[in-house]
Amino acid sequence: MEDKKGFTTTILHSDRLLKPEFGALHQPVHTSVTWGFDDVQGLVNVFQNKAKGYAYSRQGNPTTTALEHKITQMEQGKSTVTFSTGMAAITATIQSLIKAGDHIIASSYLFGNSRSIMQTFMDLGLSFSFVDATSADNIKAAFQENTRMVFVETIANPATQIADLTAIGDFCAEKGLLYVVDNTMTSPYLFRPATVKASLVINSLTKYIGGHGDALGGSVTDTGNFDWTTFPNIAAILREQIKPEMLGITQIRKRGLRDGGGTLSPEAAHTISLGSETLALRLEKACYNANKLANYLENHDMVSKVYYPGLKSHPQHQLAADLFKLNGGLMSFSLKDGIDCFAFLNRLKLVVKSSNLGDTRTLAIPVAHTIFFELGAVRRAEMGIPDSMVRLSVGIEDTEDLIADFSQALEASK
Template sequence: MKFGTKAIHAGQEPDPSTGAIMTPIFQTSTYWQKSPGDNKGFEYSRGTNPTRKALEDCLAALENAKYGLAFSSGMGATDAVMKLLAPGDEVITGNDLYGGSYRIFTKIFSNYGIKFHFIDMTDSENVQKYVNDQTKLIWIETPTNPTMQIVDIEAVSKIAKQNNILLAVDNTFASPYLQNPIDLGADIVMHSVTKYLGGHSDVVMGALMLNDDELYKRLWFIYNACGATPGPMDSFLVLRGLKTLHLRMKAHCENGRQIAEFLKTHPKVEKFTGMISITLKGADLQETYRIASSFKSLINHPVSMTHGSIPKSERDKVGVVDNLLRLSVGVEDVEDLLEDLKQALS
């Protein structure tokens, strides 16, 4: 089954009670049982819900995985993976990392005796230098947020497998339309579903996709026991959003290409990366705020927003500087996006 067909149909069947083509919103907390244990797999909606199960099966199919688990946020999904670890374990991860991931690693899980190594992962040989007997997880974000560094998933996967280390990949920025980490050797794929997968800025959600049966059992236990699971309405909205994922990603890519070509020669842009992030030539923090406030389309100032929890000294090392702005290139007519850029940078 090709990607677009999976996005529309995977995990979903007509409702047997009504024939409804769209998966119903099963807005229920509990389920009737003919007799104790006769529950058709559904007992309590914190752990299992038919709408969410359809979504999880669709998400798994998009990442060429056997299992999917949906969470109430991307951080909820990340939290579940970290709970596979124990005091004394070590994690190798990138030095250019989403601020929320950095915050949960350093402010939450480091307090429980887990050690994190934040390193340059663009050279896989550098990863090997930090592997030791206590290394239990390698956490990759690629492309990174917001500077769009690329990590060789397949090369790092070989290191992980040689040393019996779990490899998890945050695939949010590429989406399964452009990259499938499990095919490249990852054990777990994480998504902030809030972004490309949901696609309509109306849902906050996260997800994990994986193949291993025992690992799935461990993560499902955490998922059910800790309860960071989404409700049926959010699950329905993402199922709806996924039906246009392949169409939206084509438009994002084409619009992004044209905007990159425009920015390449703009006198006020010092450099840019592919999400797209730009650094403003000669702009101080106040001027950066002014330009950011001039945009009509969606823009992010990482230093004061997504990466505000990362110390300035660490941000500066990887280029997340005060005059960096991240553009979220949408699927509007590209001429309108270009006009917005021109007026904001004028």
């Protein structure tokens, strides 16, 4: 019987148990672009998927493979492919698996760049329906005979809507649909999409998994829940060469990574791998801080609304409690009318004005003027994003210092 270890223990010892040379505790950084073979048949076997190995590092190398192994363990999946960014992972997934004439159902609350790349695919002829994913009934209503994929996020950025993940998973399983869940805002420590029948899990490794704002990366993990033999868009040559359970992830690696070229550098992979070791520790503190800060802001007379799943006032508060280990470090709030959003942000001394998420430091950004500016006022209104909304990525600072900073900035804004 397998001796199963806890989340952090597994991550900490993942590289070491793969036995890197000289007893190294971490997989070393392999910077080689190409790989030599004593026998040309070995090179041919790698190209023809008959043997494991490396031929050209655009498709990966030992350093990215070690990180992929670690992400797979975190998500308790079958296999993972890493990319240069989370957006590269999303783009490659759709590019690799969807064909002209196919239809995708996606959450209407998707992050702006995710929505933007889907608009690009729409311009190229793919069909999308964007629906309120907080209810699976909306997914069901959008279903068409040519629907191939459902794409949702766990917690939406920035207004924190939560998809009806379990019911959507049941519907996708019933209809044989690819169920893609972006797990970035929760990370595999707070939630594993495999438990709600997700087929593929996407993570922006730049965010909580890397955790320190020092490396870009993304990943796609196959959970093992989907029967790829039933999926019509798998290339015939792969069906001849690859085990059935590896068909989808291999096609993503071949058509998405190899052909798309969004390769994760070995240096970034190593940095992300090191950062991931403290994922659980960081998220425990970030979630604690976010909960305290959300309650403070909700009770402040200069704040009109707080968007955080940990609050009982959140529309999906109970759903979040049922699904997630903790409520995450993402939150937003709206200032009351008449308060200058920019002036307030500029009064923050500890909090960094920045666009990233999942950093150890608390970051703040005015949503309507930055990350959702290109959507326009009408679309922002449809998504419930007022001009006064401030998005926070809550970090691991001492809680009292964090609340004190918001307190002084709010008081000075009166």
